[in-house]
Amino acid sequence: MTLLSVKNLRVSFDTEAGLVEAVRGVSFSLGRERLGIVGESGSGKTMTGRSVLRLVRPPGRIEAEEMRFDGQDLMALSERDMRRLRGPRIAMVMQDPKYSLNPVMKVGDQLMEGLRQRDRLSRSEARAKAVAALEAVQIRDPERVLEAYPHELSGGMGQRVMIAMMLIPNPDLLIADEPTSALDVTVQAEVLSILDGLVRDRGMGLIFISHDLRLVARFCDRVLVMYKGRVVEELAARDLLAARHPYTQGLLNCLPRIGGDRGPLPGLDRNAEWAR
Amino acid sequence: MTASLPSSPWAGRLRGLGAALFSLAATLLGLLFVTFIIGRVVPIDPVLAIVGERATEAQIAATRTALGLDQPLWQQFLIFVGNALQGDLGTSIRTGEPVLQAVSRAFPATLELATLATIIGVLAGVPAGVLAATRPGSLADHIVRLVGLMGYSMPVFWLGLIGLLLFYGVLGWVGGPGRLDAAFDMMYEFEVTPVSGMILIDTALAGRWDMFVNAISHLILPAGLLGYVSMAYISRMTRSFMMNELGQEYITTARVKGMPEWRVIWVHAMRNVLVPLITVIALSYAYLLEGSVLTETIFAWPGLGSYITDALMVNDMPAVLGGTVVVGVAFVLLNLLSDLLYRLVDPRAR
Incomplete structure (x- = not known):
């Protein structure tokens, strides 16, 4: 069953320096599966993710032939209806909890905000749910974390809080935009396995945006490879290491391998032809 | 783990x-x-x-x-x-009165004026700044900027004189110079206990609402004028702080959670804007406490500014220095207060 289908998505910025096209005709569809989007910085992967939520900042403009989520045309929805989807139906985990959590609000207030404001739960009901959500991301003393401010948390804890916050309303689709790139390698693995378990258990659709191909290959079912705002290759994750496209091969080759050749890593081969 | x-x-x-x-x-x-x-x-x-x-x-x-x-x-x-x-700041050469006594009479008048002006400046300046920040480049943004620029660049004495001429002289909407009508002046002296020295508070405590209303009619023009100047500053700073916060990632988070725009702006962004804004408001308040000499002169306001200026004219140095010390102390205390408030709104500063 298709949860999300995107056809010919374009995101452009009308800046003083001229029109910048960040995404140029991206199409994909997604069921309750895990789709990875990979590509180097500036390839348009983040903008693709944010377009689904219609949260591209002005002067950015989103255009698409079709962008359907669960039967609703996202391009035609009013801002008000779009707001109803954000949170309970589509959520997003961002890269760095240092910036994506409000620095002057207690973690608890941020976790409970949706429950209090949208679902009109009482303080104690909301609190109970927030505690449960923190336990689900394996935070051991949730009561204390609720009273903490974001700067008092480590990066790994902050990202778990972020994941807990986004999963509280049980969305159907989660967009994870480089959710572990700002974390230490050891913490990365933990956060990933937590995310993996939750998404699997709840049967959500996941768009996993990353520049780390090997990670995506392990973690996702299907992968889109983006270059300069376009999808250059789409393939099953298990076939990734056998990718044919030279750009994908390039991305793979510029990752160092433990026990591998210690010589200089090859530079990424970029060919304007691929972006046509 | x-x-x-x-x-x-x-x-x-x-x-x-x-x-x-x-x-x-x-x-x-x-x-x-x-x-x-x-x-x-x-x-x-x-x-x-x-x-x-x-x-x-x-x-x-x-x-x-x-x-x-x-x-x-x-x-x-x-x-x-x-x-x-x-508490001994010397004796005024001009009047032979202890400086502290004279200053404690003049200071409440200034405090009342500056406080009301700051309240006006905040109530008008913060929403104006937010409006401009949320619609950059819009007509509202340009109007806020233009009004602010006028507040920055027009001399206070000129605005004061024009204001008096128009609202007092021609239209008669407000009371003229001084803190009260002459008829009330004497009554105030004898019938109202000076608890705070601020007419609005003292007359309200005494239940003399006729006098209270009259005091407002005298206060509103100079306070509105100074409030305008303060608004110009506050709206400009609010705009720039708010623009900065709205570009932060946690704002996107709040939107991803499906929060309505008013909540994103007035709760999520505003709490962060308050951190630097408190300092700005305190500075503007302090500036009004020490710097409303011109306004006090034009409106015959018997405040600290007039007191120090009059003393300076006759080389009454103990009065000048005493007044300066009191202004300085007010400045320092205000700074302390803004420091404490800053800690209150920013958990990172604790």
């Missing part, structure tokens, strides 16, 4: 308070020192100012000894500090 939180922040908070009190004491001492030095370097002979030009040598010498001017400078400073700490 679970990372643990740092221990209770109370110890740090107490240490912060101790440091704040120490810096407060040091600042006040510095203030007294600078004031003292100014009193000594201005080319006004305090002895001559008291005894006049025709005094005999003996009279001059006697006065010099009485003022302690024959002592070494550091001793004079110690005496000055000691007296100031006991």
Whole structure:
């Protein structure tokens, strides 16, 4: 069953320096599966993710032939209806909890905000749910974390809080935009396995945006490879290491391998032809 | 694996308070020192100012000894500090009245004016700044910028005179110069207990609403004028702080959660804007407390600004210095207050 289908998505910025096209005709569809989007910085992967939520900042403009989520045309929805989807139906985990959590609000207030404001739960009901959500991301003393401010948390804890916050309303689709790139390698693995378990258990659709191909290959079912705002290759994750496209091969080759050749890593081969 | 939180922040908070009190004491001492030095370097002979030009040598010498001017400078400073700490700011040469007594009469008038002006400035400036920040480049943004620019660039005395001419002289909507109509002035003196020295508060406490209304009609024009100047500053700073916060990632988070735009702006962004804005408001308030001399002159407002200016005109240095010390203390206390508020709104500063 298709949860999300995107056809010919374009995101452009009308800046003083001229029109910048960040995404140029991206199409994909997604069921309750895990789709990875990979590509180097500036390839348009983040903008693709944010377009689904219609949260591209002005002067950015989103255009698409079709962008359907669960039967609703996202391009035609009013801002008000779009707001109803954000949170309970589509959520997003961002890269760095240092910036994506409000620095002057207690973690608890941020976790409970949706429950209090949208679902009109009482303080104690909301609190109970927030505690449960923190336990689900394996935070051991949730009561204390609720009273903490974001700067008092480590990066790994902050990202778990972020994941807990986004999963509280049980969305159907989660967009994870480089959710572990700002974390230490050891913490990365933990956060990933937590995310993996939750998404699997709840049967959500996941768009996993990353520049780390090997990670995506392990973690996702299907992968889109983006270059300069376009999808250059789409393939099953298990076939990734056998990718044919030279750009994908390039991305793979510029990752160092433990026990591998210690010589200089090859530079990424970029060919304007691929972006046509 | 679970990372643990740092221990209770109370110890740090107490240490912060101790440091704040120490810096407060040091600042006040510095203030007294600078004031003292100014009193000594201005080319006004305090002895001559008291005894006049025709005094005999003996009279001059006697006065010099009485003022302690024959002592070494550091001793004079110690005496000055000691007296100031006991609330003795010297005696006015012009009136023979203790400076503290005169200042405590004039200061509430200034405080009342500056406070109301700041309230006006905040109530108008913050929403205007937010409006401009959320619609950059729009008509509203341009209007806010233009109105702010006018507040920045038009001289207060000119605006004051035009305001008086229009609203008092021609339209008769407001009371004229002074804090009350002449008829109420005398009544106020005898019938209202001066609890705070601020007419609005004292008349309200006494239940004299007729006088209260009259005081407002006198206060509204100068306070509105100063409030406009303060609004110009506050709206500009609010706009730039708000634009900065709206570009932050946590704003996107709030939107991803499906929060309505008013909540994103007035709760998520505003709480962060408040952190620097508190300092801006405190500065603007302090500026009004010390700097409303022109306004006080035009509106015949018997405040601290007028008091110091009048004293300066007749070389009444003890009055000038005493007034300066009081303004300085108000400034320092306001800074302390804004520092404490800052800690309150920004958990990272605790």
